[in-house]
Amino acid sequence: MNSIENIASRDNAGQPIWKFLMSELKPRGKYFTPFNIISVPIILVGLVLIVIRFIYGIGSITNLTQEVPWGLWIGFDVVTGVAFAGGAYVITFMVYILNIKKYHSIVRVTVLNGFLAYVFYAGALLLDLGKPWNVINPIIGNSFGVSSVLFLVAWHFLLYMMAQLIEFSPAIAEWIGAKRARKILSSMTIAAVIFGITLSTLHQSGLGALFLMAKEKIHPLWYSEFIPIMFFVSSIFAGLSMVIFEGSISHKVFSDQISEKNHKAHKGIIHGLSKICTIAMFAYFFLQVLTFVHGKHWDLLNTPMGYWYLTEMIGFVLLPMILYFYSYRTQNIFLIKLAAIITMIGIIINRLNVTVIGFRWDAPNPYYPSWMEIVVTLTVLFIEIWIFRWIVRRLPVLRESPSWVKDH
Amino acid sequence: MNRLNFLRIAGLAGATLTMGKILKASPQKSNKAEFVGVLYDSTRCVGCQECEIVCAKEHGLPKPDPEDYPTTKEVRKANEKRRSVINAYETSKGELYIKNQCMHCNQPACASACLTQAMHKTEEGPVIWRDNKCMGCRYCMVSCPYDVPKFEYHSSNPNIEKCNMCFDRIKEGLQPAFVENCPAEALTFGTRRELLAEAHRRISSNPETYYDGIYGENEAGGTGFLILSAVPFEEIGLNTKLQKKSYPELTKGFLYSVPSVFVLLPAILLGIFKATKKRQTQEEENE
Ligand code: SF4
Numbered sequence: 001m002n003s004i005e006n007i008a009s010r011d012n013a014g015q016p017i018w019k020f021l022m023s024e025l026k027p028r029g030k031y032f033t034p035f036n037i038i039s040v041p042i043i044l045v046g047l048v049l050i051v052i053r054f055i056y057g058i059g060s061i062t063n064l065t066q067e068v069p070w071g072l073w074i075g076f077d078v079v080t081g082v083a084f085a086g087g088a089y090v091i092t093f094m095v096y097i098l099n100i101k102k103y104h105s106i107v108r109v110t111v112l113n114g115f116l117a118y119v120f121y122a123g124a125l126l127l128d129l130g131k132p133w134n135v136i137n138p139i140i141g142n143s144f145g146v147s148s149v150l151f152l153v154a155w156h157f158l159l160y161m162m163a164q165l166i167e168f169s170p171a172i173a174e175w176i177g178a179k180r181a182r183k184i185l186s187s188m189t190i191a192a193v194i195f196g197i198t199l200s201t202l203h204q205s206g207l208g209a210l211f212l213m214a215k216e217k218i219h220p221l222w223y224s225e226f227i228p229i230m231f232f233v234s235s236i237f238a239g240l241s242m243v244i245f246e247g248s249i250s251h252k253v254f255s256d257q258i259s260e261k262n263h264k265a266h267k268g269i270i271h272g273l274s275k276i277c278t279i280a281m282f283a284y285f286f287l288q289v290l291t292f293v294h295g296k297h298w299d300l301l302n303t304p305m306g307y308w309y310l311t312e313m314i315g316f317v318l319l320p321m322i323l324y325f326y327s328y329r330t331q332n333i334f335l336i337k338l339a340a341i342i343t344m345i346g347i348i349i350n351r352l353n354v355t356v357i358g359f360r361w362d363a364p365n366p367y368y369p370s371w372m373e374i375v376v377t378l379t380v381l382f383i384e385i386w387i388f389r390w391i392v393r394r395l396p397v398l399r400e401s402p403s404w405v406k407d408h
Numbered sequence: 409m410n411r412l413n414f415l416r417i418a419g420l421a422g423a424t425l426t427m428g429k430i431l432k433a434s435p436q437k438s439n440k441a442e443f444v445g446v447l448y449d450s451t452r453c454v455g456c457q458e459c460e461i462v463c464a465k466e467h468g469l470p471k472p473d474p475e476d477y478p479t480t481k482e483v484r485k486a487n488e489k490r491r492s493v494i495n496a497y498e499t500s501k502g503e504l505y506i507k508n509q510c511m512h513c514n515q516p517a518c519a520s521a522c523l524t525q526a527m528h529k530t531e532e533g534p535v536i537w538r539d540n541k542c543m544g545c546r547y548c549m550v551s552c553p554y555d556v557p558k559f560e561y562h563s564s565n566p567n568i569e570k571c572n573m574c575f576d577r578i579k580e581g582l583q584p585a586f587v588e589n590c591p592a593e594a595l596t597f598g599t600r601r602e603l604l605a606e607a608h609r610r611i612s613s614n615p616e617t618y619y620d621g622i623y624g625e626n627e628a629g630g631t632g633f634l635i636l637s638a639v640p641f642e643e644i645g646l647n648t649k650l651q652k653k654s655y656p657e658l659t660k661g662f663l664y665s666v667p668s669v670f671v672l673l674p675a676i677l678l679g680i681f682k683a684t685k686k687r688q689t690q691e692e693e694n695e
Binding site: 198206 | 520521526543545547550558559560562563564650651666669
């Protein structure tokens with residue numbers, strides 16, 4: 001307890017910065033936690049696979065085909081991962097734009113989560129590029145494919161990462177005790193938030209717009225010109241469900257970091273979020289029904305893909321929506337968490353349906369991810385969690401800012 | 409309200425986005441320079457695979473396996489080692505051959521998808537791929553309605569392989585290698601307009617030989633590779649379900665809405681921010 005108190009109030013005035021950083025680099029906490037025991041071997045195998053991939057080509061560890069050029073790495077890591085990272089723009093919107101103080105205590109952790117998600121999913125994207133060294137082409141130089149949705153998405157990823165870094169930077173300044181820098185950085189927050197929300201709106205929908213040209217390749221139950229709107233609306237509750245889920249875990253794992261006050265407030269936060277999820281999911285469900293009626297694909301419902309579609313819509317949209325609504329009314333925190341988990345599974349299913357499962361569903365040799373693709377995906381995920389944990393243990397993310405902040 | 413407007417309004421900036429005027433205006437760029445293309449008269453094709461062989465030679469690809477020839481039993485596919493293949497189909501008029509290769513669309517999905525302009529519609533007409541720009545994202549493959557671009561999955565510096573209509577030869581004033589070497593004169597090189605006129609002439613002067621239609625005249629917004637057939641197109645494996653509009657058209661609505669979202673949304677957010685802040689300070693004063 002004493003040492004945490006110390007860290008929380010430190011201002012590092014006397015200590016040379018490099019000495020401080022060195023001491024912070026040392027691992028903390030137990031070595032043999034269940035998470036470490038599972039994640040370390042997987043990460044090691046994953047790193048080997050990544051080396052193999054760079055020597056022998058993408059085909060050496062993936063099952064991608066000429067008909068299905070995008071698989072798990074794009075469909076899950078990038079498209080699904082970014083949807084889950086949507087919590088950051090929703091929460092910053094509520095806290096900074098709508099000025100709802102209630103959610104203030106979860107802003108930092110959500111933004112950190114979002115930021116790391118983007119860094120790692122952009123990283124996963126690099127693994128999927130055939131010539132990653134040319135990734136600078138759309139950013140500098142004379143090779144701007146401005147009519148490309150992917151061009152837009154790539155730029156937005158980049159800019160949004162910067163915006164999130166600015167939003168998060170006061171925490172870094174507090175960590176190293178840079179008082180003046182903190183003041184300057186936090187004065188930039190609002191601008192970064194406004195910019196970030198705009199970027200998010202566009203690239204969340206942009207990820208859907210990527211697939212608009214694959215009109216005949218995506219199963220008609222999932223293809224519509226409204227994919228961009230659907231992706232945007234669903235990113236709201238995907239992100240918030242992730243916030244609920246991640247928050248519940250953090251409150252257990254990092255409970256030493258969280259002040260008494262915030263522990264108590266957490267229930268209220270989850271409860272409030274469940275209401276927003278209900279509304280967003282209702283809008284989403286409504287849109288889906290509208291699109292379905294509009295598309296006139298009644299005949300397709302009575303096919304295997306049709307059953308799968310109904311499973312998604314009823315089991316993973318309608319059901320968690322009702323669950324959110326019910327648990328909001330009855331203030332049942334457990335059920336809210338359950339709804340969050342079902343929603344998240346639903347989002348994974350939905351994104352994979354559009355990008356992988358429904359993509360070339362009729363191909364003679366359908367694509368299934370190889371075990372190696374799955375291991376690499378897990379590697380990316382685990383490294384991200386490692387970094388997240390490292391930061392949360394050191395920076396004022398979940399815990400209160402050091403006392404000197406309030407003097408200003 | 410049409411559907412695109414609905415998309416813009418409902419999805420991207422809420423009901424406040426009523427800037428239809430700005431968005432709608434952007435007429436299609438008129439193509440002044442005439443595109444060149446190739447007319448493929450499949451009724452003349454004898455399935456000799458000479459075009460496959462010269463293509464491999466011209467572009468430094470592995471020599472085709474002589475054992476691998478078109479049969480009606482199997483649909484052969486182009487891949488990263490061969491840019492074009494001949495297939496045989498059993499049709500209502502007997503066994504017929506059809507060449508499969510890049511269609512060189514007037515408005516190619518692949519080129520509009522490419523974020524580095526590696527995939528590029530040249531002014532002359534051929535759609536070419538440029539090694540030094542490509543980052544290997546394969547978005548061109550996702551977007552191409554004909555599944556033409558192929559990727560070298562087993563290379564550490566993978567290329568996209570697709571027909572470029574022998575663009576280097578065209579620039580030198582030569583004909584594409586596969587056109588020049590076709591012994592049956594099934595292939596003709598020329599401007600797209602001439603080729604369409606010639607195709608129409610052949611159909612009308614020989615209506616019993618030809619199916620009445622030119623594949624590629626309107627498919628996917630029109631293509632540079634045009635196909636004449638003896639039988640309805642489905643019988644020789646051509647996809648007739650493709651839309652007549654060009655494929656980049658499908659993302660236009662989204663892309664046009666981006667600038668207005670960029671202008672309007674920050675303004676709206678700033679407005680709300682100011683309003684809520686004012687309310688808060690008032691509340692604090694009242695307390
Ligand atoms: S793979 Fe290369 S050519 Fe194709 S879209 Fe990506 S960058 Fe462009």
